[in-house]
Each structure stands twice: as C-alpha cells, then as structure tokens.
Amino acid sequence: MKHRTDKTFDLAVEAAQWVMRLESNAPEIEEFERWLSASPAHQREFFLASMTDAQLDSLVSLKDKHRQPPSRWLTFPQMAAAALAVIGIGIALLMLASGPKNWVCTTDVGGRKQQSFADGSVVTLNTNTSISGQFDADSRPLTLLKGEAQFEVADDPRRPFAVHAGRTVVTALGTKFVVRRHDDGSTDVVVWDGKVRIDPSGRKESREDLTAGELAVVSPEGVIVKRTMNDADRRRHLAWLDGKIYFERAPLSAVIQEFNRYNRRHMTIRDPAIGDMEISVGVPATDVHSFIETLSLQHIQAIDEDVQDASTPIILVSKP
Numbered sequence: 001m002k003h004r005t006d007k008t009f010d011l012a013v014e015a016a017q018w019v020m021r022l023e024s025n026a027p028e029i030e031e032f033e034r035w036l037s038a039s040p041a042h043q044r045e046f047f048l049a050s051m052t053d054a055q056l057d058s059l060v061s062l063k064d065k066h067r068q069p070p071s072r073w074l075t076f077p078q079m080a081a082a083a084l085a086v087i088g089i090g091i092a093l094l095m096l097a098s099g100p101k102n103w104v105c106t107t108d109v110g111g112r113k114q115q116s117f118a119d120g121s122v123v124t125l126n127t128n129t130s131i132s133g134q135f136d137a138d139s140r141p142l143t144l145l146k147g148e149a150q151f152e153v154a155d156d157p158r159r160p161f162a163v164h165a166g167r168t169v170v171t172a173l174g175t176k177f178v179v180r181r182h183d184d185g186s187t188d189v190v191v192w193d194g195k196v197r198i199d200p201s202g203r204k205e206s207r208e209d210l211t212a213g214e215l216a217v218v219s220p221e222g223v224i225v226k227r228t229m230n231d232a233d234r235r236r237h238l239a240w241l242d243g244k245i246y247f248e249r250a251p252l253s254a255v256i257q258e259f260n261r262y263n264r265r266h267m268t269i270r271d272p273a274i275g276d277m278e279i280s281v282g283v284p285a286t287d288v289h290s291f292i293e294t295l296s297l298q299h300i301q302a303i304d305e306d307v308q309d310a311s312t313p314i315i316l317v318s319k320p
Helices: 006-022 029-037 040-061 076-094 231-242 252-261 288-296
Strands: 101-106 113-116 122-125 130-135 140-152 161-165 168-172 176-181 187-193 195-200 208-211 214-218 224-228 244-251 267-269 278-284 300-303 314-318
Touching: 006 029, 006 040, 029 040, 029 101, 101 113, 101 122, 161 176, 168 176, 168 187, 187 195, 187 208, 195 214, 208 214, 208 224, 231 244, 244 252, 252 267, 252 278, 278 288, 288 300, 288 314
Parallel strands: 140 161, 267 314
Antiparallel strands: 101 130, 113 122, 122 140, 130 140, 140 176, 161 168, 168 195, 176 187, 187 214, 195 208, 214 224, 244 278, 300 314
C-alpha cells in the first residue's frame, strides 16, 4: 500500500473542507468548479471525502436514539481525519492505473447536456447544473453539486447507483428519475420508471421509497413529503427535457423564478400585487420574446429599461 505524501494529505484536507462548504446555504460553486477541474487528484480526493460524509451520517444514526443527536456539522479537523481514514483503506485500489475514472459534467445557464456511460446509464443535465462522479467495480456514486438532472439507470444490482444532493442520498433500484437541488438546501425527486430509495442524512428510520409517478420534496432538515403527480406535474417536470418551461395556473413569482434559471437576463416583479397572480405558460425556456408575449396576453407588461445592458433586469408590472 502506498503512503500519503504531504501533498496528498493537503489535498485531502482541502477536499474535506469543500464537502462542508458545498452543504452550506450559499455554496461557492464557481470557485469549487475551478478547484475540482484543476486536477484529477482533486476530483479523487473530493469523492473520497464526500463518500465519507455520507458514511458518517449513517454512523451518527446508530447512536443512542434517546439522546439529542450530535451536530451535523463536523469540525474541519474531524472531517479531514475521517476522510483520511477511508483513504487509507481504499488507496491501494484507487491508485491503480486502471482504477476508477473521475469525471465532472457541467452546463451553462440555458444549456442542456446528455452524458452516457459504459454501463448503459444516461444522465441528462438541465440548465446551470454540475455533476461529478466516480464509477468503479463496486459502486456508481454521483454528486449533484447544483441544478437538476435526469438519471436513466442501467440495472446492475452489484453496483448501487446513488445520487448525493447535499445531505440527501437517492439510490436507484433500476429506474429513470430526476433530482433537483435547490439553493435553500431542499431537494426534489421525481420518478418516471421503477423505484428509488430516498435517504435523508443517513437516518434509516426516515427512508422513503418512491415509485413511478411519484414526486417527493426533501426539506433541508431531512423531512420527506411525497405525493402522486397529476397531469400538470408531469408536463412541468418533463418540459425541460425538450428545452421548455411549463406551468399551469401557477403564481407569477414562481414562474419568473424558474424562467430566470435559464436566462442571464433576468426578470423582476416591480408590482408586488401581481406576484401571486396565477398564470399559465408553455414556451421555450430561453425565448425571452415568446415569454413576454405570453405574459402580455395575461395582462402583464414587460418594461425593458436598458436593452444594451444584460445585467439590467426586465421589469414586470400590471397592464394599465
């Protein structure tokens, strides 16, 4: 077995710190992406640290259930030490030239991308999304760093396919599903085919199975609320795969928030009275002109105060 050098020790410490920073309410995604893409060694160490993070959650859940659970947030030295412990166990395999492949896949604002794997699985990334993964002979772990993605999972019971989104782990049981990570720490899970198991923060007693046609929202605290999707839900959650957004009788504020995900030129509601107005829309996600026309038909006026400045938002008010 190879021994850790000072350099790899430092990388492990950095990776452990990034795991904690990414689970904060305001993760520094752009800085993290630069660090992660700088070297395959960074990617390897990050995955070891993130897998340790999930394992530590499981260990915490085994403690006395009658005691107040310990703080979820480990100190920096604790996290680094735990990461190094796991690294020590698996380093011989990980350092082989034929070892697991690290990868990172991202999309820009308004972009969409499909990533295929040797096992037959396919991941489709929505706008402004980052995913990283490291498949090996025993497992297929991925981390949804931000955004939303659909996972079409090839059946392989010997190698679990698990998506880590913050503190939530979604394990596929031969299926097609979507995971979306929100800025507030909550996570949406939609299942199109088969079944998944949602594991919030490693607590077995809180696990929930989700089957085809069901939608679940996992709160930042790990509370799962699930329900069966209706036709409007299905159309809305499928729309992005065709590059569109779709809403049926939804608050204008929610529609604008979704539209802004796909466009660098944002819209903002100047008149608070129209924020709760229910509207319906089905347009290409990056087609600003079509979106404004649709709003106009529903008595909402768009005011572009500076056409030349993309940083100036388009203002929405009620039509006189």
